[in-house]
Amino acid sequence: MVMFIAGGVIAGLSGAVLVGFIGVWAPATWLYPETIVLFAALIVGGRGNNLGALLGALLVPVGFEEVTRFLPQVGPPGLIPAMQWVAIGLLIIGFLWFRPRGTLPERRRVFADPPPAGAPNQSGANSTHRVAPEEEGCADRSxxxxxxxxxxxxxxxxxxxxxxxxxxxxxxxxxxxxxxxxxxxxxxxxxxxxxxxxxxxxxxxxxxxxxxxxxxxxxxxxxxxxxxxxxFAQLTVLENLLVAVPRHRGDSLAGALRGRSYWWADERPAVLRARALLARFGMSAQESEYGGTxxxxxxxxxxxxxxxxxxxxxxxxxxxxxxxxxxxxxxxxxxxxxxxxxxxxxxxxxxxxxxxxxxxxxxxxxxxxxxxxxxxxxxxxxxxxxxxxxxxx
Ligand SMILES: Nc1ncnc2c1ncn2[C@@H]1O[C@H](COP(=O)(O)OP(=O)(O)OP(=O)(O)O)[C@@H](O)[C@H]1O
Ligand SMILES: [Mg+2]
Incomplete structure (x- = not known):
C-alpha cells in the first residue's frame, strides 16, 4: 500500500513538472497515441525494472517521434507520421512475439550466499528441521x-x-x-x-x-x-517464500530505503529457512524460477x-x-x-x-x-x- 501511494505521489509530481514545461494541460490533450507510446516504451525497454523503463522511454518517444521530424519530406503530407505509427505497431508485435520481456528484461533475483559447509545451523538451516515451534513438541495432544x-x-x-x-x-x-x-x-x-x-x-x-x-x-x-x-507470478519461488516472513526490517518503506545493510540481518536466516523448506519438499531446483511458471x-x-x-x-x-x-x-x-x-x-x-x-x-x-x-x-x-x-x- 505504501509503495502504491509512493508511486502515485511520484507520478503526480512528474505530471506537475511536465505541466510546468508545456504550460497548459487538459485531459483532452491526452490522446490515444500517447498511451500507445507509453506501452510501447515499456514493452520495448523491458517491464518490471527501472533500467528497462528508462531505455524504453529514450528509444520509443525519442527514436520514433523526435527523429522522424528530421527525415526529408517524401510522399504526400502525413505519410511519415502515419508510417511512424505503423512502425511502432510492428515494433510492439515483434517484441511481444520474439522478446516479450523487452530489451533489458527484469533480472531475476538469484540469491547467492549458500550456508558454508559445516557451518553451524541457523534457523531452518538443515533440511530435516522442524517446522513447528519448539514448544509444539511437547504440546498436549489431548x-x-x-x-x-x-x-x-x-x-x-x-x-x-x-x-x-x-x-x-x-x-x-x-x-x-x-x-x-x-x-x-x-x-x-x-x-x-x-x-x-x-x-x-x-x-x-x-x-x-x-x-x-x-x-x-x-x-x-x-x-x-x-x-x-x-x-506471486512475477516473483521467484524463493522470493514467494520470503514475502511471508513476519516482522522483516525491510517491510516498511523507511526500512527498505535504509538499504541492504539494515535489513540483511533479517533476511539471511529467512533465506536459510526457505531453502531448508525447499530441500525438504523437493523443490530446491525451482528456487530461482518464477512462481507463475x-x-x-x-x-x-x-x-x-x-x-x-x-x-x-x-x-x-x-x-x-x-x-x-x-x-x-x-x-x-x-x-x-x-x-x-x-x-x-x-x-x-x-x-x-x-x-x-x-x-x-x-x-x-x-x-x-x-x-x-x-x-x-x-x-x-x-x-x-x-x-x-x-x-x-
Ligand atoms: N464472499 C461471498 N459473498 C457471498 N456469498 C458467498 C461468499 N463466499 C461464499 N459464499 C457462499 O457461501 C456458500 C459457501 O461457500 P464456500 O465457498 O464456503 O463453499 P465450499 O464448501 O468451500 O464449496 P467448494 O467445495 O465448492 O469449495 C456458497 O453458497 C457460496 O456461494
Ligand atoms: Mg471451497
Whole structure:
C-alpha cells in the first residue's frame, strides 16, 4: 500500500513538472497515441525494472517521434507520421512475439550466499528441521489447539456457516468434507481471520482470537492456504517464500530505503529457512524460477511452504491436492503427513475421499453451513444420512 501511494505521489509530481514545461494541460490533450507510446516504451525497454523503463522511454518517444521530424519530406503530407505509427505497431508485435520481456528484461533475483559447509545451523538451516515451534513438541495432544464455538458467517441472508463448533488437535489431520457450497472454505476463512465471524468464538491454544485480524492470528501460529493458489507470478519461488516472513526490517518503506545493510540481518536466516523448506519438499531446483511458471501441484506445495515460513502451530489447508497431477499428489500427501507427525494441528478440506480415508482422523462433514457428522471415516460411512448427503456421490 505504501509503495502504491509512493508511486502515485511520484507520478503526480512528474505530471506537475511536465505541466510546468508545456504550460497548459487538459485531459483532452491526452490522446490515444500517447498511451500507445507509453506501452510501447515499456514493452520495448523491458517491464518490471527501472533500467528497462528508462531505455524504453529514450528509444520509443525519442527514436520514433523526435527523429522522424528530421527525415526529408517524401510522399504526400502525413505519410511519415502515419508510417511512424505503423512502425511502432510492428515494433510492439515483434517484441511481444520474439522478446516479450523487452530489451533489458527484469533480472531475476538469484540469491547467492549458500550456508558454508559445516557451518553451524541457523534457523531452518538443515533440511530435516522442524517446522513447528519448539514448544509444539511437547504440546498436549489431548487438548484442542484450535476450536470454533457456534461460529456463524452470514452473507446478506445466506448463512454460509451456521453455528459450527469444531475442535482441531495437535498431531492430527482433521478432515473437513462436504458438497460444493457447504461452507468449508468460508469456515476456514473465518477461522484464519480473513473473514470476520458474524457470531461465535474462535479459540487458539485456549485464547480467544475471534476479534484478531488474520495477520495477528498468523503471528500466533494460525495460518491458512487458499483453495486457488495465490502465488506471486512475477516473483521467484524463493522470493514467494520470503514475502511471508513476519516482522522483516525491510517491510516498511523507511526500512527498505535504509538499504541492504539494515535489513540483511533479517533476511539471511529467512533465506536459510526457505531453502531448508525447499530441500525438504523437493523443490530446491525451482528456487530461482518464477512462481507463475510452476505446475499446479508445485504451486500448491509453494502455498504450503509459504504458510510454513511462519512457523505455524495450526495449519488450515483448503483442497491442497485439487487439480494436482497424480505424480505430485503423493508428495503433497507425504508432506502433510510429516507435518502432522511433527505435531502440527491440521484442518484439511478435501474432496478426494481416498485421501481423506488415508490421512484424516477425525473427519467433519458439513452441508448447508452446518456440521452434519463427525468421526472416523469408517464410522461416517455407516451413517445413512451422511452417505446420502455426500459420501454416495
Ligand atoms: N464472499 C461471498 N459473498 C457471498 N456469498 C458467498 C461468499 N463466499 C461464499 N459464499 C457462499 O457461501 C456458500 C459457501 O461457500 P464456500 O465457498 O464456503 O463453499 P465450499 O464448501 O468451500 O464449496 P467448494 O467445495 O465448492 O469449495 C456458497 O453458497 C457460496 O456461494
Ligand atoms: Mg471451497
Amino acid at each position: 487438548r484442542p489447539l484450535l476450536a470454533a464455538e457456534g461460529v456463524e458467517r452470514r452473507f446478506e441472508g445466506l448463512r454460509a456457516v451456521d453455528g459450527v463448533s469444531i475442535e482441531v488437535f495437535p498431531g492430527r489431520i482433521t478432515g473437513l468434507i462436504g458438497p460444493n457450497g457447504a461452507g468449508k472454505s468460508t469456515l476456514l476463512a473465518v477461522l484464519a481471520g480473513t473473514l470476520p465471524a458474524s457470531a461465535g468464538r474462535i479459540l487458539l491454544g485456549g485464547a480467544d482470537v475471534t476479534r484478531l485480524p488474520a495477520y495477528q492470528r498468523a503471528q500466533r501460529g494460525l495460518v491458512r492456504t487458499f483453495q486457488l493458489s495465490s502465488e 510452476l505446475s499446479g501441484g508445485q504451486k500448491k506445495l509453494l502455498e504450503i511452504m509459504r504458510a510454513l515460513m511462519l512457523g505455524p502451530r495450526a495449519l488450515l489447508l483448503d483442497e491442497p491436492m485439487a487439480g494436482v497431477h497424480p505424480s505430485l499428489v503423493e508428495e503433497i500427501a507425504a508432506c502433510v503427513e510429516s507435518l502432522r507427525d511433527e505435531g502440527l494441528a491440521i484442518l484439511m478440506v478435501e474432496h478426494e475421499l481416498s485421501m481423506v480415508d488415508r490421512l484424516c482422523d477425525p473427519v467433519i462433514v458439513m452441508a448447508q453451513g452446518q456440521v452434519i457428522g463427525r468421526g472416523s471415516m469408517p464410522v461416517l460411512r455407516r451413517q445413512r444420512e451422511i452417505v446420502d448427503a455426500y459420501l454416495a456421490g
